[in-house]
Amino acid sequence: MNVPNWSFLSKPPMTLVFxxxxxxxxxxxxxxxxxxxVLPAPSAIVTTFISHPNLFLVNAWITLLNTLAGFALSVVIxxxxxIGIVYSKFLxxxxxxxxxxxxxxxxxxxxxxxxxxxxxGDRSKIGMAFMIAIFAIVIDAVLGLRSVDxxxxxxxxxxxxxxxxxxxxxxxxxxxxxxxxxxxxxISLALVGTIVGEFVxxxxxxxxxxLAAQGVFDTNRVFVALLILAIMGTVLFYCxxxxxxxxxxxxxxxRAEHGQLP
Numbered sequence: 001m002n003v004p005n006w007s008f009l010s011k012p013p014m015t016l017v018f019x020x021x022x023x024x025x026x027x028x029x030x031x032x033x034x035x036x037x038v039l040p041a042p043s044a045i046v047t048t049f050i051s052h053p054n055l056f057l058v059n060a061w062i063t064l065l066n067t068l069a070g071f072a073l074s075v076v077i078x079x080x081x082x083i084g085i086v087y088s089k090f091l092x093x094x095x096x097x098x099x100x101x102x103x104x105x106x107x108x109x110x111x112x113x114x115x116x117x118x119x120x121g122d123r124s125k126i127g128m129a130f131m132i133a134i135f136a137i138v139i140d141a142v143l144g145l146r147s148v149d150x151x152x153x154x155x156x157x158x159x160x161x162x163x164x165x166x167x168x169x170x171x172x173x174x175x176x177x178x179x180x181x182x183x184x185x186x187i188s189l190a191l192v193g194t195i196v197g198e199f200v201x202x203x204x205x206x207x208x209x210x211l212a213a214q215g216v217f218d219t220n221r222v223f224v225a226l227l228i229l230a231i232m233g234t235v236l237f238y239c240x241x242x243x244x245x246x247x248x249x250x251x252x253x254x255r256a257e258h259g260q261l262p
Contacts, residue, residue: 040220045227048220056209060228063194063205066122067236070129071190075183077130078137083167085138086145096142103135107193111200125197125205132193133186137179144178145171180244187236191229 022042029041036044049056081099084091111128118124148171156166198207206225213221 037217037219040223045220045223049224052221056206056224056228059204059206059209059225060232062122063191063198063207063229064232066125066197066205067129067187067191067194067232069122070126070193071133071183071187073126073130074133074137074186074190078134078182078186079141079179081134082138082141082145085142086171087163096138099135099138102131107132108196111196114197115201120201120203124201125194128197129190129193132196133190136185136189137182140178140182140185141175144175147178148174176248177244180240180248183240184237184244187240188233191233191236195229 026042029039081091081095085096086092107128110131111124114124114127114131118127152170152174153166156170161169194205195207195210198205199211202208206229209225210222213219213225
């Protein structure tokens with residue numbers, strides 16, 4: 001006899017969960033009536049967005065472009081540095097230590113320096129996004145490049161494989177899951193870096209919208225900007241997740257998702 005599968009009831013769609021949370025938020029505001037300056041109702045936040053859609057969408061687009069530019073730089077330069085660290089003991093002893101030291105410095109404290117060095121335009125925001133995101137890329141890329149099966153490397157050398165071929169044919173493909181893991185962390189950090197840069201000096205972007213709204217105690221606009229940032233970060237994360245599924249379908253984590261493992 002076929003038994004009905006009711007497992008989907010234990011895993012409600014995220015959209016349904018989100019709508020329930022919004023409904024509870026709206027009901028809580030109606031019941032307890034907090035000050036709109038402290039906690040506005042979701043309906044008021046939506047009304048604020050609808051009344052000024054261009055304000056939020058244009059600034060969100062600027063923030064998104066700067067985030068993607070900083071993230072792209074962190075991936076390209078971070079993977080390149082990771083390769084150098086894996087192949088060079090000197091770079092491992094110097095560059096890797098320098099990256100760890102720089103990562104321990106609060107990035108908010110470094111933001112004014114980026115404004116001085118790169119100006120108040122987009123370059124300082126891209127620089128902040130790059131600086132915050134690159135550490136995650138380097139760490140995970142180094143881990144992936146070093147986690148290759150030694151037998152595979154020995155086999156490649158026995159077949160007269162050059163160091164460059166070993167890198168691109170064996171090391172790099174094996175490191176892709178770790179690199180994608182670092183990219184998932186880095187994309188969120190890049191968004192944070194862009195907002196930090198916009199907080200310090202900007203005339204546009206969602207960080208600027210938040211600061212301007214704070215100056216006039218417009219909590220609704222702050223919440224709209226925060227909601228857009230949350231959506232943006234989530235979408236970017238799952239875009240990288242989708243790219244990972246397409247790039248490394250052979251990895252054990254992907255096979256487990258499709259029930260190919262016991």
